[in-house]
Amino acid sequence: MIKKRLLGLITGVTVMTIALGIIKENIVYAKGIRVKGYNTAVQKSSYKTAISKEKALQIMKDALKEYFGYNLKEEDFEMNCKLEDGYWDGSHVWSIVFRKDQKEVHYDIAADIESDTGDILYLRNYHGNNFNKAVSKAEAIEDANQFMQKFFPDKEKVSKLVNYKTSFKNDIDNYIFTFGRMENGVFSQDHYIIVEEDRSTGKVISFKKVWNENDKIPDSSKVISQDKSKEVFNNNINFQLEYIPFKGNKTKLVYGTEDIPNYYVDGNTGKFVDLNNYGNLATITKDLSESEKTEWYKKAGEVKNNKKVISSETAKKVIEKYVKQLYGTGYKIAGLKYQNNKGQYYGTGNGVWRADFYKKSKKEIQSSNNYIKIDAINEEIIDTFSDKEKLTSSVKLNYDAAYRKALNLVAKYYPDKVKYIETKQKDTERKDKNTSSYYQFNFLRSVNNIPYTDNGIAICIDKNTGVPVGLSERWNKNNKFTDVTEIKNEGNIEAMVLKHYAPTLTYSSEYNNGELFYKLNNLDDENYYPYVDAFTGKILNDTGKDISK
Known part of the structure; x- marks a missing residue:
């Protein structure tokens, strides 16, 4: 499956990625593992915990001293403590965070304490003020191994370093090591300990433990080789x-x-x-037949190229025309402005005219996200989105009909791209549940009959109304292709x-x-x-x- 970068160009569209063994957490990131139900706030205030909030806080303070030699002074920090869903179904944790910024030092001190057992599942003691990369990977691995042997000797004996990364935040550059449970030649991706080391100081600053002692690994004697x-x-x-x-x-x-x-x-x-x-x-694959492609290519055409940037009056008329064609009558245009697009985000290098559109009043702009951008030279739609349609269980438009509609939109609004896009599409959705209001199509740019994943035309079609919720184009002019x-x-x-x-x-x-x-x-x-x-x-x-x- 080709990576669909273009989906990110349409604001408001949520993309669900299914990948075996991948997690994305708010503090650390490691592939090969995942946590169920992590970081979901507990709504029932009536839930009774064996460990009180005060007790959890004391456990955290004692642990900071034991693991990192740090004495926490609560009065020096802003503190947030709340009960959240735990790492396993039915469990809960006290999530505690202390933070402050002092001159150039950022403090991030946090813990997850199991609310019934008091077990420390996550602990972090970060004082960031040095971004010099002084510690080598080999030294960091040795430090992480020693930390495991000292504080988790029983788990260190049945674990293996299975994942290594050097950074997980844009502003922090640390080593992160994942020790996964490995018994009798079987790796359990449900059980692991993550160790984070400050790349500048060589000190371990956090660990995260996800390890269910009662979960038994099946017998491996009869598996294939x-x-x-x-x-x-x-x-x-x-x-x-x-x-x-x-x-x-x-x-x-x-x-x-x-x-x-x-x-x-x-x-x-x-x-x-x-x-x-x-x-x-289930994944649906759709493409045109060879005879259909022959007819499709006949829809190719040229676009208008003005000698200079169109005026605001012309831009407003063009935008009004597009909004009426795509979304219907009764819309008003607001906030029209010119953007020079020097960064060439959309690839053309031309300027862009942008505007919001609304029906009832300007207040609607505050609560909605209806906008449109057009190329200031050739007047093509660069990006447009309307979020007025909400998720509905009613699906009146099937995938085949939406696919045909999307192709017609390409031919109408981007005739110069007709011969240069991949018409083949794939869509993965749940069989038992309508998880999205939209069908998403990404017609990637084709060069030498090979897709270029950074260019193309993205279109979203509402499953219920058939309205083109969003269109977006990215197409670089001067790229070099081998x-x-x-x-x-x-x-x-x-x-x-x-x-x-x-x-x-x-x-x-x-x-x-x-x-x-x-x-x-x-x-x-x-x-x-x-x-x-x-x-x-x-x-x-x-x-x-x-x-x-």
Whole structure:
């Protein structure tokens, strides 16, 4: 599946990503693990806890001294303490945070205390004021191992360093290590301890413990071999070529590997599973036939290119016309203004005219998000969105009809792009529940019959009304693209990519009905990366950089 960057261009659209073994937390981030129900505020004030708020606070203060040698003076900080849903279904935690900013020092002291047992699940003592990278990775790993041996000796014996990252916030650059439970050759992604080390001082500043002692790992004596699972992966995964943005107007030709976390092989049956088509999830694939594409290309045309930026009066007339065509009559235009677009976010390099639109009164602008942007030279719609439609259980427009409608919108508003987009679309949704008000289409730019994931036209169609809720275009003028004929490795593409990964026998109560399965883990540092260079076969990060350098 091609990464759909363009979805982010349409304001208000929520994208649900399903990925095996990925979590995103408010404090730390690590792949290969996840927590259920984390950070959801408890609404029932009547819930009775064995550990009081005051007791939880004392546990935190004692722990800060024991683990980090720090004496907390409450009066020096702003404090927030609330009862939240815990890391496991039915459990709760006291979430406590102390913060203050003093000159150039930012203090972030926090804890999650299990509300019935008093167990310390998360503890952090960060005093940020030094961003010099003084500690090496090897030194940090040794520090993390010593911390595990000192404070979690029983779990250190049955765990393995399975994940390593060097940063998790834009303003903080620390080492983060995940020690996953590993017993009898089986990795349990439900149980782990995360250790964070300040990259400047070499001191461990936080840990997070998610470990259910009562959860037993199934017997692994009858599962298929690792070699057999690797064969299944190789036979079922197809990696597609794509262009990605690199530096300036440069691009890179890569194989997309971002879906690797979505694949696994059942340890008992050897069945290949794609989480995009599993359980309550179903993926629809839609494309034009060859004869339909011939007719489609006939809709191509030119767009108007003015010699200079259109006036505000002309821009208002153009915007009024588009709003009427897309959303109906009765709308008023407000807040018309010119933006120079020097940063070329939309790719054209031309200026942009932007305006809000509303029906009842200007107050509606405050509560809604109706806006439109047009190119100030060729008058094309750059970006528009209307959030008036709400989620409804009534789905009157099927995917096929919405797909045809979206293509007609491309032909009408972007005729110059008709011959240069990917018409193939994929949509993954739950079978048992309508989770979105919109069908989302991303017609990626096609270069040398290869998608360029940073350019294209994104369209959202309301499932109930058929109204085009949003349109967005991003299309760079001067990008350079490598010819696909220059690729030297014409062998087994899947083998070239998968040489970086090894099947790991894994357990999780959330997947495969609690039975063992094989998942692919990166051999270098256990992280997942989205690309492999089509020429060198080396792994690239999300910016296209070779991670081996």
